[in-house]
Amino acid sequence: MGTPASLASLKSIEWDIVIVGGGNAALCAAIEAREAGARVLLLERAPKPYRGGNSRHTRNFRCMHQGPMSVLTDAYEEEEYFHDLMLVTKGNTDEPLARMAIRTSESCLPWMERNGVRFQPSLSGTLSLSRTNAFFLGGGKALVNAYYNRAQDLGVTVVYEAEVTHINIEGDSFNSVQVKRDDEEAEISGKAVVLASGGFQADIEWLARAWGPAARNFLIRGTPYNRGEVLRDMLDSGALSVGDPTQCHAVAIDGRAPKFDGGIVTRLDCVPFSVVVNKDGERFYNEGEDVWPKRYAIWGRLVAAQPDQVAYAIIDAKSANLFMPSVFPAEKANIIAELAAKMGLPAGKVEETISRFNAACKPGAFHPTELDGLATKGIEPAKTNWARPIDTPPFYGYSLRPGVTFTYLGLKVDQTARVSNNAGLYRNIWAAGEIMAGSILGQGYLAGFGMTIGTVFGRTAGREAAAYVN
Incomplete structure (x- = not known):
């Protein structure tokens, strides 16, 4: 375990399984394969402090269960889970693969606990997920560390800062990988390979080719090391592709976040309780369409379609404590015009937009954690839930930009x-995690489902590769 002194020292070893990647899916595959007796080499492109890919930014795992289990409450059965997935993907999914991921998730949670992952009850601001999603104690970084510790105990060999530049294939069979580390290059052979190296979202040029010039304004929430080299290499070698290059897990994040690696703390959960306007001070979508865990992932694409790929969420004092706090403090003012000016927006237009919205709000019961039907009347776009006037100072504002998690x-x-x-x-050749998630996520996203796909297919790939070797 750890980083060998040189790549050359790995060439003479007869590896059963080479795993390309170092996040959740790769680690699940490594643990399963090693427990089955395989000699496993894991190649992680990132330096050790940044190991784990996007997994270190995650916080929960969406899990089917037929009754209370671990920190999960009540039941979340297959048909409801699949229905939720169909809503966000609009049916653009491979149903057999989706149902396999859903069903298998039930056995994954106890497996995760056996391998050192610890869970905690849902926190304030995430209570709507207490039935569907199990939250990691310590977040994704703790999960990644637990799996690396388990892999070390099992005897998996890990090499950090190892960039895989080519997968060598003859006919229908893998035989070796080309690896680069610092100034050293080596060809390392194996009897099987598991590809778990993520999407291409950190390659801004590739994003721009798919999306157009607007993609240059996107922020990348996750690791800067997922640049798609292995994906591109496999497609060039004749592997079949799945999914649309313009589809991705993109959410609306704080516009002040860094270009790369800001992670989940840059997400803003205020949209359902806000009025969202573009740079011209105009609303453009229903902020109250559904509960946030089901709809948050559409807002990245919505903001991407606005001028300069930016939008602004405005709330008042009534809603300031109804969502997870932001990592950066909001802009704050006692009158709307002052707030608009602080955010660089046309004050008169924003005042007009808020006044029209307030006039369209109707009396009714407000329930922040469920669909309450408290809707506007007489404006477009309507707000169909949680529509309360923005009328109680101080007022708060956040800038929003598209934050891409994975393609x-x-x-x-x-x-x-x-x-x-x-x-x-x-x-x-097997694949797991974000590099194959487009098979199931044709569009949209469901909170915690990326971890489900990575865990289910990582474990499956590890077991299947080991069975092939044995």
């Missing part, structure tokens, strides 16, 4: 996580 263009796999090509399936 959905990926490798096509079957239910054993084996990668497809034009002739059928590769004999000994």
Whole structure:
């Protein structure tokens, strides 16, 4: 375990399984394969302090269960889970793969606990997820550390700062990887490979080719190391692709976040209780369409479609404590015109927009954690839930920009996580996590579901690769 002195020292070892990537899916595959007796090499491109890919920024795992389990309350059964997925993907999913991920998630949670992951009850601001999502104690970084500790105990060999530049394939079979580390390059052989190296979202040029010039204004919430080299290499080698390069997990995040690696703390959860305007001071979408865990992931694309890819959420004092606090303090003022000026917005237009919204709000019961039907009347777009006037100072404002977590263009796999090509399936190439998530996430996103896909298919790929080797 750890980083060997040189890549050359790895060439003489007969590796059973080479795992490309170092996040949740890769670690699940490594643990399963090693427990099955395979000799496992894991190649993580990031330096050790940044190991774990996007997984270190996660906070929960969406899990099917037929009754209370661990920190999860009540029940969340297959049909409801699948219905929730269909709502956000609008049916753009591979149903057999989706149902496999959902069903298998139930057995994953106790497996995660056995391998050192600890969970905690939902916190204030996330109570609506207490039935559907199990939250990691210490967040994704703690999960990643737990899995690396488990892998070390099992004897998995890990190499950090190891960039895989090419997957060597002959016919339908993998035989080696080309690896670069500092100024050293090596070809390392293996009997099977699991690809778990993420999407291409950190390659801004690739994003811009897919989306157009607007993508240059996107912020990348996750790791800067997921640049899609392995994905591109596999597609160039004849692997079948799945998913649309313009589809991704993109959320509205704080516009002051860094270009890369800001993580989950940059997310803003205030939208359902706000009025959201673009740089011209105009509303453009229903802020109260559904509960935030089901709809938050559409807002990245909505903001991306606005001028300069920016929007602004405005709330009043009534709503200031109804959502998870932001990492950066909001702009604050006692009158709307002053707040608009602080955010660089046309004050008169914003005042007009807020006045029209307030006039359209009607009396009714307000319930912040459930669909309450408290809707506007007579304006477009309508706000269909949680529509209360923005009338109680102080007023607060946040800038919003699209924050991309991961892209959905990926490798096509079957239910054993084996990668497809034009002739059928590769004999000994598996994929797990974000690099194949587009098979299930054709569009949209469901909170915690990326971790579900990574855990289910990582475990599956590790087991299947080990069975092939054995």
